[in-house]
Amino acid sequence: MIKLPLKGKRVAFLATDGFEQIELTMPWLAAKESGAEVDLIGIEEGGIQGMNHDEKADVFPVDKKINEVSASDYDALVLPGGVANPDKLRTCKPAVEFVKEFFAQQKPVAAICHGPWMLVEADVVRDRELTSWPSLKTDVENAGGRWLDHECVVDQGLVTSRQPEDLPSFCDKMVEEFAAGIPAGQSSR
Secondary structure, eight states: OOOOTTTTOEEEEEOOTTEEHHHHHHHHHHHHHTTOEEEEEESSSSEEEEEETTEEEEEEEOSEEGGGOOGGGOSEEEEOOOSHHHHHHTTOHHHHHHHHHHHHTTOOEEEETTTHHHHHHTTOOTTOEEOOOGGGHHHHHHTTOEEOOSSEEEETTEEEESSGGGHHHHHHHHHHHHHHOSOTTOOOO
């Protein structure tokens, strides 16, 4: 019998134009193969442009706009990277509030590469250990987080990784934390 640890769970993927395609598609597939229902949340209707590093990749249809959803609609959140994606998202107040809600509701969150910029903007990294693309180290530390140069870091339901090469470990830990649900001791700090 196939084990589906995320059966009955709903997972939100928050992204906009400029996301690193593999950082959305691999976690998406891992969540779906583990039984989760997944939604791609965008800040506008239509499709969003994926990137393979600095080259355009595929366009993905947005399932729901940010103003149509709440963290209470989901069990977990994924924040893919790409430079332009989180840089644009962090200027969108409803997107930042959406991220904050997951922490306020003590729900697991996974962010990779430049995705942790949204965590910095949402002011939820204080006193947490996490990793990201190396250029975010100073931002994480200035926001009160402890940046580690590890393939994958888990801190009370927050799963972070540095880059696409870390995706196998990131996806495994993401599924594990999402299956566990509300982590003991997690708070919005």
